[in-house]
Amino acid sequence: MSSHYEAPIRKPLIIGDKNYHDVTVDVAAPVEGRANKQWWIAFSIALAAFLWGVACVSYTVGTGIGTWGSNKTIGWAWDITNFVWWVGIGHAGTLISAVLLLFRQKWRMAINRSAEAMTIFSVIQAAMFPVFHMGRPWLAYWVMPIPNQFGSLWVNFNSPLLWDVFAISTYLSVSLVFWWTGLLPDFAMLRDRAITPFTKKVYSILSFGWSGRAKDWQRFEEVSLVLAGLATPLVLSVHTIVSFDFATSVIPGWHTTILPPYFVAGAIFSGFAMVNTLLIIMRKLSNLEAYITIQHIELMNIIIMITGSIVGIAYITELFVAWYSGVEYEQYAFLNRATGPYWWSYALMMTCNVISPQVMWFKKIRTSIYVSFVISIVVNIGMWFERFVIIVTSLHRDYLPSSWTMFQPTFVDAGFFIGTIGFFFVLFLLYSRSFPVIAQAEVKSIMKTSSETYKKLREQGGHDNHSHSENNHH
Amino acid sequence: MYTFSSRLKTIALVLMVLGILGIGYSFFTAPKTVEDVEKILAADSHHGGGHADAAHHEPAAHDAHAATTEETHAPAAEAAHDTAHAHAVAATETAHGEHDTVHTEAAVAAHDDHGTAEAAHADAHAAHGEEAHDAHAEHQHHLEHVLGQLQNKPWSAVYVAALFFMLISLGALAFYAIQNAAQAGWSPVLFRVMEGVSSYLIPGAIIVFLILVAGTMDLHKIFIWMDKDVVAEDHLIQAKSGYLNKVFFLIRAAIFMGGWILYRQYARKNSLAQDDATDNSFYKKNFKASAGFLVFFIVTESIMSWDWIMSVDPHWYSTLFGWYVFASFFVSGITVIAMITLYLKSLGHLEYVNTSHIHDLAKFMFGISVFWTYLWFSQFMLIWYADIPEEIVYFKMRIENYNLPFFGMVAMNFVFPVLILINTDFKRLSWIVVMAGIVILCGHYIDFFNMIMPATVGDQWFIGAGEIGAILFFLGLFIFVVFTALTKAPLLAKRNPLIEESKHFHY
Numbered sequence: 001m002s003s004h005y006e007a008p009i010r011k012p013l014i015i016g017d018k019n020y021h022d023v024t025v026d027v028a029a030p031v032e033g034r035a036n037k038q039w040w041i042a043f044s045i046a047l048a049a050f051l052w053g054v055a056c057v058s059y060t061v062g063t064g065i066g067t068w069g070s071n072k073t074i075g076w077a078w079d080i081t082n083f084v085w086w087v088g089i090g091h092a093g094t095l096i097s098a099v100l101l102l103f104r105q106k107w108r109m110a111i112n113r114s115a116e117a118m119t120i121f122s123v124i125q126a127a128m129f130p131v132f133h134m135g136r137p138w139l140a141y142w143v144m145p146i147p148n149q150f151g152s153l154w155v156n157f158n159s160p161l162l163w164d165v166f167a168i169s170t171y172l173s174v175s176l177v178f179w180w181t182g183l184l185p186d187f188a189m190l191r192d193r194a195i196t197p198f199t200k201k202v203y204s205i206l207s208f209g210w211s212g213r214a215k216d217w218q219r220f221e222e223v224s225l226v227l228a229g230l231a232t233p234l235v236l237s238v239h240t241i242v243s244f245d246f247a248t249s250v251i252p253g254w255h256t257t258i259l260p261p262y263f264v265a266g267a268i269f270s271g272f273a274m275v276n277t278l279l280i281i282m283r284k285l286s287n288l289e290a291y292i293t294i295q296h297i298e299l300m301n302i303i304i305m306i307t308g309s310i311v312g313i314a315y316i317t318e319l320f321v322a323w324y325s326g327v328e329y330e331q332y333a334f335l336n337r338a339t340g341p342y343w344w345s346y347a348l349m350m351t352c353n354v355i356s357p358q359v360m361w362f363k364k365i366r367t368s369i370y371v372s373f374v375i376s377i378v379v380n381i382g383m384w385f386e387r388f389v390i391i392v393t394s395l396h397r398d399y400l401p402s403s404w405t406m407f408q409p410t411f412v413d414a415g416f417f418i419g420t421i422g423f424f425f426v427l428f429l430l431y432s433r434s435f436p437v438i439a440q441a442e443v444k445s446i447m448k449t450s451s452e453t454y455k456k457l458r459e460q461g462g463h464d465n466h467s468h469s470e471n472n473h474h
Numbered sequence: 475m476y477t478f479s480s481r482l483k484t485i486a487l488v489l490m491v492l493g494i495l496g497i498g499y500s501f502f503t504a505p506k507t508v509e510d511v512e513k514i515l516a517a518d519s520h521h522g523g524g525h526a527d528a529a530h531h532e533p534a535a536h537d538a539h540a541a542t543t544e545e546t547h548a549p550a551a552e553a554a555h556d557t558a559h560a561h562a563v564a565a566t567e568t569a570h571g572e573h574d575t576v577h578t579e580a581a582v583a584a585h586d587d588h589g590t591a592e593a594a595h596a597d598a599h600a601a602h603g604e605e606a607h608d609a610h611a612e613h614q615h616h617l618e619h620v621l622g623q624l625q626n627k628p629w630s631a632v633y634v635a636a637l638f639f640m641l642i643s644l645g646a647l648a649f650y651a652i653q654n655a656a657q658a659g660w661s662p663v664l665f666r667v668m669e670g671v672s673s674y675l676i677p678g679a680i681i682v683f684l685i686l687v688a689g690t691m692d693l694h695k696i697f698i699w700m701d702k703d704v705v706a707e708d709h710l711i712q713a714k715s716g717y718l719n720k721v722f723f724l725i726r727a728a729i730f731m732g733g734w735i736l737y738r739q740y741a742r743k744n745s746l747a748q749d750d751a752t753d754n755s756f757y758k759k760n761f762k763a764s765a766g767f768l769v770f771f772i773v774t775e776s777i778m779s780w781d782w783i784m785s786v787d788p789h790w791y792s793t794l795f796g797w798y799v800f801a802s803f804f805v806s807g808i809t810v811i812a813m814i815t816l817y818l819k820s821l822g823h824l825e826y827v828n829t830s831h832i833h834d835l836a837k838f839m840f841g842i843s844v845f846w847t848y849l850w851f852s853q854f855m856l857i858w859y860a861d862i863p864e865e866i867v868y869f870k871m872r873i874e875n876y877n878l879p880f881f882g883m884v885a886m887n888f889v890f891p892v893l894i895l896i897n898t899d900f901k902r903l904s905w906i907v908v909m910a911g912i913v914i915l916c917g918h919y920i921d922f923f924n925m926i927m928p929a930t931v932g933d934q935w936f937i938g939a940g941e942i943g944a945i946l947f948f949l950g951l952f953i954f955v956v957f958t959a960l961t962k963a964p965l966l967a968k969r970n971p972l973i974e975e976s977k978h979f980h981y
Contacts, residue, residue: 009972
């Protein structure tokens with residue numbers, strides 16, 4: 001796939017004196033060991049938050065949507081904000097596993113597994129909002145085009161909310177298949193190392209009888225490439241369709257053509273920030289610092305910086321075109337964002353999303369783990385507010401001043417959101433103790449080109465490659 | 475070292491000469507007076523109805539005159555009757571003739587003061603009544619309008635081609651900067667080709683700049699907002715004059731072009747210096763300059779597209795527009811890199827370029843074609859879906875009067891390259907890549923044609939001597955400049971720290 005020669009300016013991706021066996025042991029350790037006290041504390045907190053979310057959702061479904069802070073003007077608020085936020089976070093996983101695969105970025109290998117897990121868990125969170133923000137969620141199956149006894153009453157395919165159904169369900173399915181395919185060799189590794197009959201049984205089932213023959217590997221590679229090729233347009237189209245929920249409307253502040261690519265850029269931005277948050281903790285707690293190195297964090301920071309700048313350009317474009325359009329409603333929508341009653345959320349969004357990633361231009365900052373961690377959280381707060389600003393400030397003041405109003409969330413709104421955060425961490429914590437969190441088969445494939453050990457060996461070998469090519473030259 | 479073959483040089487010169495002849499012919503044959511226009515329209519009248527008829531429709535004509543042929547009368551008139559908004563719409567697209575400004579005036583006034591469609595409608599009619607109670611005057615106005623369009627035609631033809639070739643060069647430069655900033659290991663053997671393609675940026679930008687200057691000197695009417703008489707009557711353009719004014723417009727253009735050229739020259743200089751260097755300092759300089767350029771580029775590219783392309787329709791706006799334009803010329807730039815690489819390779823000049831490099835370029839052609847389509851569709855669909863009158867005119871005009879180019883380019887820029895370039899083996903075959911490349915380049919020329927022409931020549935468009943001449947002239951100039959630049963330095967960047975990876979690249 002890639003060249004046999006690697007330029008000396010490339011820094012090692014696996015640091016320390018690691019061999020193939022070390023990789024196996026390091027990756028398997030968290031799965032084979034027992035959870036410590038910290039894990040149980042974190043898990044309990046996440047579970048409590050999750051259960052609180054379940055209670056809030058039950059209350060909503062039982063009592064009615066009126067328990068939320070939404071009103072007649074602002075029919076969408078936290079529900080859709082959280083939905084878009086979670087979908088956005090999910091995008092980085094596919095980006096890392098698919099887009100970085102297409103661009104042959106070797107550094108993706110240490111982070112793709114966890115990024116994809118993050119995708120799947122956050123899409124699950126996202127998918128709950130479209131169901132439970134319905135007034136009658138028990139009729140949710142009506143969104144599916146199923147032949148029925150109402151004279152085959154059909155859905156209207158013109159609504160982006162219906163496209164959402166297809167986008168999200170396809171996205172979840174494809175991501176799951178992509179993730180699981182990649183897991184087969186790693187589950188097989190755990191199966192082969194299992195000591196107890198129970199774990200042996202479990203990982204035998206999960207690994208689908210993977211035996212690692214040449215033909216299997218060849219097809220495995222091909223499937224990964226095809227899925228990456230499919231997942232890339234999918235990831236763009238999913239968040240594009242989410243953006244269509246707003247952009248197809250005629251609401252000032254919503255109806256703007258830049259939303260599709262700008263939502264996608266924002267999704268990558270927030271998704272990478274979340275990956276950074278999770279991996280900075282994980283590399284420490286699971287002792288994976290040799291694989292998830294400072295360079296990985298730096299590269300993720302660079303992507304955050306690039307997508308943050310793209311988002312910044314989009315903000316400025318929207319502002320400029322609002323003025324340029326000469327449409328007073330559009331102009332007011334942006335004036336209201338900047339100076340209206342929700343100015344603070346707009347200011348927060350601008351600070352977190354436009355200014356904070358710009359600090360990554362300084363190498364000192366982007367290679368600092370602490371700063372990266374803080375910025376990654378700041379970005380996720382900013383991106384939550386971006387969705388809140390787009391949704392609520394556009395709705396609360398639009399065409400008719402007599403319909404202007406405010407939005408105040410209730411504890412149920414908050415409870416549902418907290419519940420999804422809890423559920424996400426329940427899933428992620430369980431994952432980190434039962435799944436191989438690094439794709440060891442992939443990491444082993446770059447051992448000879450990109451590990452510190454081999455790079456040193458090559459240097460001592462006296463620039464074999466170089467002299468070879470010099471000979472070629474003459 | 476590559477030497478510019480005399481045969482290719484001759485071809486380039488012949489193209490330029492033919493191009494100048496075509497351009498000259500189109501300027502020479504453009505109508506000078508309304509009498510000329512009357513003759514042209516009379517010759518065209520077999521289109522059904524005939525124009526003279528329309529001009530004498532007593533009550534209806536004053537609405538219908540916005541459209542210039544019988545085919546477009548019905549929709550335009552319908553739109554004009556609907557609401558005051560729609561009235562503004564009909565005017566927006568054809569606002570290039572002075573007589574249309576009354577539409578805008580009336581509609582804008584109605585929009586501000588009355589709000590209800592009926593009131594605005596009546597208002598617009600009243601305003602019209604004063605202006606055009608005489609059908610003959612009406613007809614005269616129409617002829618002047620068409621005269622303006624036909625006089626714009628040769629200028630627009632030159633502008634579209636000049637812009638297209640300059641942006642190809644800029645697209646290649648952006649690709650080069652990305653390759654540098656991303657520390658790509660596959661592409662350094664192609665750097666000299668990319669530098670060659672970007673060398674056209676200097677003459678290309680100067681020519682585009684001169685055309686913009688010609689606009690500010692009222693030599694042509696591509697940018698209708700530069701016309702004092704139009705602006706005086708048009709509240710919408712007046713509101714934009716803080717941005718759309720001649721001085722600021724030229725300053726912006728100068729800064730953008732200056733910045734791009736500066737990076738191009740600086741990167742080229744460092745790239746050559748790195749060949750004989752003893753360390754990687756020039757490489758590092760280029761790395762930093764490329765990152766800086768990309769930031770400058772993303773900002774200036776957006777603004778450039780509003781200035782030089784979007785502002786030809788000064789009433790219309792779209793936030794996506796800048797990125798859409800970017801995708802169009804970016805894929806064209808990559809395509810040209812691939813085609814020139816294949817040409818040089820076929821002459822035996824690029825020793826280390828193998829089918830894997832071509833494969834990668836073809837993948838970019840494929841991927842960015844899909845990306846262009848994504849942006850095209852997003853912009854089109856969102857405006858079509860919401861159907862807001864101020865925005866929809868843009869596509870309404872194009873679908874009604876430019877139907878084949880408008881949808882044909884989607885086939886050329888998306889369907890064809892996607893179908894042919896999805897196959898891995900095909901992406902390694904020179905003739906497939908060249909064939910796909912030709913279709914992509916023609917398709918994106920039409921994309922730019924569709925962006926400019928509807929606003930400047932309206933339904934008077936056709937691809938004739940002026941358009942083809944302009945393409946040939948700039949193609950000849952492009953070949954001449956690029957291949958001259960390619961002779962100036964060895965075609966392999968010698969001491970780039972990633973060059974060995976690139977030489978050994980296999981996919």
